[in-house]
Amino acid sequence: xxxxxxxxxxxxEVATSNGPQAVLNTGTYTGSMxxxxxxxxxxxxxxxxxxxxxxxxxMQTSExxxxxxxxxxxxxETMVNEAKPxxxxxxxxxxxxxxxTLSNAAETTLKAREADPATYVRQAFPSVNxxxxxxxxxxxxxxxxxASIAAQQQIGIQNIQPxxxxxxxxxxxxxxxxxLPQQDRIAAASSxxxxxxxxxxxxxxxxQMVDEGLPDxxxxxxxxxxxxxxxxxxxLFQAAMVDPTKLAGTIxxxxxxxxxxxxxxxxxxxxxxxxxxYYGLSDGTAENYTRAQRDSKLINNAVNLRLRNxxxxxxAIAGVSKDLYGDVQAVxxxxxxxxxxxxxxxxxxxxxxxxxxxxxxxxLTTALAPPSNAPTADGTKAIMDAVTQDSINRVLSxxxxxxxxxxxxxxxxxxxxAIADEQGNPIIFKPKAIVPGSPSGAFQRRxxxxxxxxxxxxxxxxxxxxx
Numbered sequence: 345x346x347x348x349x350x351x352x353x354x355x356x357e358v359a360t361s362n363g364p365q366a367v368l369n370t371g372t373y374t375g376s377m378x379x380x381x382x383x384x385x386x387x388x389x390x391x392x393x394x395x396x397x398x399x400x401x402x403m404q405t406s407e408x409x410x411x412x413x414x415x416x417x418x419x420x421e422t423m424v425n426e427a428k429p430x431x432x433x434x435x436x437x438x439x440x441x442x443x444x445t446l447s448n449a450a451e452t453t454l455k456a457r458e459a460d461p462a463t464y465v466r467q468a469f470p471s472v473n474x475x476x477x478x479x480x481x482x483x484x485x486x487x488x489x490x491a492s493i494a495a496q497q498q499i500g501i502q503n504i505q506p507x508x509x510x511x512x513x514x515x516x517x518x519x520x521x522x523x524l525p526q527q528d529r530i531a532a533a534s535s536x537x538x539x540x541x542x543x544x545x546x547x548x549x550x551x552q553m554v555d556e557g558l559p560d561x562x563x564x565x566x567x568x569x570x571x572x573x574x575x576x577x578x579x580l581f582q583a584a585m586v587d588p589t590k591l592a593g594t595i596x597x598x599x600x601x602x603x604x605x606x607x608x609x610x611x612x613x614x615x616x617x618x619x620x621x622y623y624g625l626s627d628g629t630a631e632n633y634t635r636a637q638r639d640s641k642l643i644n645n646a647v648n649l650r651l652r653n654x655x656x657x658x659x660a661i662a663g664v665s666k667d668l669y670g671d672v673q674a675v676x677x678x679x680x681x682x683x684x685x686x687x688x689x690x691x692x693x694x695x696x697x698x699x700x701x702x703x704x705x706x707x708l709t710t711a712l713a714p715p716s717n718a719p720t721a722d723g724t725k726a727i728m729d730a731v732t733q734d735s736i737n738r739v740l741s742x743x744x745x746x747x748x749x750x751x752x753x754x755x756x757x758x759x760x761x762a763i764a765d766e767q768g769n770p771i772i773f774k775p776k777a778i779v780p781g782s783p784s785g786a787f788q789r790r791x792x793x794x795x796x797x798x799x800x801x802x803x804x805x806x807x808x809x810x811x
Contacts, residue, residue, distance in 0.1 A: 352378070352386035360399050367406035368449070398438060405442045409449035413468040416500035417457075420450050457501055460509040465495035485539040493548065505552045506545070511536065516556040530581050533558060537566055543749075546570065559584055561642040563635065564668045576667035583646035583664075595651045601644070604651075608643050611661045618665055621674045621683045624746055624755075639668060681744045682752060696775025697745050697752060704743075704754045707763050707771050708736045739763075748772055 356378045366373040383392035383399070412420050427446045429439040457464045466473045472495050475488040492506040505512070518524065518532035537549045546566070554560045565580035589601070612619040613636070623636040643664050650660035672683045677694045679701065684693055712735055714728035738758070745752040746762070751772035753762035762770035 349386050352382050356382060356386055356395070356399075360395075360402070363399070364402040364406040367403060368409050368445075371407075371410045373403075397435075401438050401442060402445075405445045409446055412449055412453045414499060416498070417454060418500065420453065424450050457499065461496050461501045461503070461505045462492050463508045463510075465492055465499070466508065468499075469495045479539075484541065486542055486545065489540050489545045489549065490542070493545070503555075504548055505555070506548055507536065507552055509556075512552050512556045516553055516558045519558060526582065526585065529585070530578075533562070534566065534569060538569060543570065560638050561645075564639050564642050568667060571670060573667070573670070579649075579667050580642060580646060583642055583649055586645070586649070588645055588648035588652065591652070593652070595648065596654065599651060599657065601648075604644055604647050604657075607657050607661060608640070608647060611658075612643065612665055613640070616674060616676055616681075618669055618672060618674050618683060621681055621747070622669055643668065679740075679744050679754075682747050693775055696777065697773070699776035700773050701740065703773055703776075704763065705736065705740060707754075707765075708739055708756075710766075711763060712736060745773065 355376060359373075359375060359378050362375055363373040363377070366375070378396075378399070380392075380396050383396035386392060387395055408423060412423070415423070424443070424446050427439075427443045429436060429443050431439050466476055469491075472488075472491045475491040479485045479488040489506040493504055496504050496506075515532045515536045519529045521529060533553060537546055537553065540546060540549070550558075550563060550566060562581065562584045565577050565584055568580055569577040611617065614620060619636070619639075623632045623639075643661075646664040646667065647657075647660045650663055651657065655663065669683070671686050673686045673690065675682050675684055675690045675694065678698065680694050680697055682693070682697075684690060712732050714725070714732050718725040718728050720726070735758075739756045742757050743755055744757070746755055748762070748770060749772065751774050753770045754773060755762055764770050
């Protein structure tokens with residue numbers, strides 16, 4: 345019997361030493377698991393029960409700690425808080441040990457996420473790791489990036505970083521290495537950002553690269569690359585990688601930098617110009633302004649370089665504008681402030697958007713609908729309905745379409761934002777097909793009334809758009 349007890353103790357010691365740590369590291373323990381009877385036989389009923397309870401508790405604690413890998417930070421915090429010791433009896437030591445284990449695991453987990461989110465989710469989620477392993481053979485990183493983003497969102501990471509830190513940092517280091525040829529430097533960064541065809545993913549990748557030190561004024565160059573204009577991209581990359589003010593010589597004609605600033609503002613950024621339309625400066629968000637500031641530096645550098653190559657100011661600005669925005673034209677009309685390709689029929693696009701106004705009215709009616717339970721007996725509902733209709737008519741009169749992706753959003757000028765759906769996402773509208781010979785009816789030109797009131801027709805009567 346003593347021999348059996350010795351062997352049982354040896355097996356138990358192996359399990360109690362290795363089991364909790366194995367589960368903490370891998371989620372599983374493949375060794376032999378001693379039962380309650382094994383503990384009783386090895387240590388006797390009283391000590392055996394105590395040791396067994398301690399072993400079970402440590403295994404459960406390790407399982408909880410391992411589960412943190414895929415839990416949101418809020419759930420981890422809840423788990424740790426619930427483990428705070430409350431006992432003053434025989435299990436006080438067990439509770440303290442459990443709390444310390446979970447606290448340490450939480451700290452380690454959250455630090456690892458913050459340090460390198462992409463590497464973390466690749467290690468924590470086998471499906472994410474499989475996508476990265478498959479990315480090379482597929483030829484692009486779209487699925488891997490999407491899986492990395494989804495996993496990071498699942499566990500509540502705020503600053504999404506799809507790329508493992510080593511990949512992003514290595515590409516940026518190469519880009520910034522001025523001893524290398526310019527094309528090699530560009531290729532190092534573009535091979536990462538262009539590895540996915542998804543524009544939203546590319547933006548997130550670019551943001552991560554900027555966090556690693558990529559110059560933010562390169563954004564316009566990457567967008568030119570995205571639309572397939574390699575020549576424009578190379579010229580913009582050069583403008584982003586060279587500081588013209590440090591070049592030898594002067595601009596022909598002794599043009600001052602301040603003159604470039606004024607000319608760029610007048611030709612590109614002022615109201616109704618391409619830049620104003622592109623960034624939505626008259627109704628833009630902080631993100632729009634940030635992008636405009638980045639591109640302003642890039643534009644000035646690019647114009648400076650073109651002037652040094654002998655171009656006139658007008659030609660230089662026109663060339664840079666085409667490189668940055670594509671060959672587009674600004675179109676302003678009733679309810680329309682958009683950019684379209686120069687070879688596209690502006691009139692047809694305007695008519696198509698004006699024909700989509702009933703869709704805008706429908707969206708506004710949903711967005712601004714008064715409460716359905718408003719009282720009717722005292723006239724409250726009738727008043728609210730009238731106010732809502734007036735608000736809708738004002739927005740339809742004064743609002744305007746702006747480019748968004750492959751469609752258009754409708755800007756409510758009174759709130760400075762696009763009409764959104766129930767989830768808060770901007771609604772994308774598409775131009776309606778115009779049937780030749782069909783009456784324009786509700787889509788005729790309208791004159792804004794003084795003071796921002798309802799639009800007026802040629803006879804001075806309020807215009808009501810019918811859905």
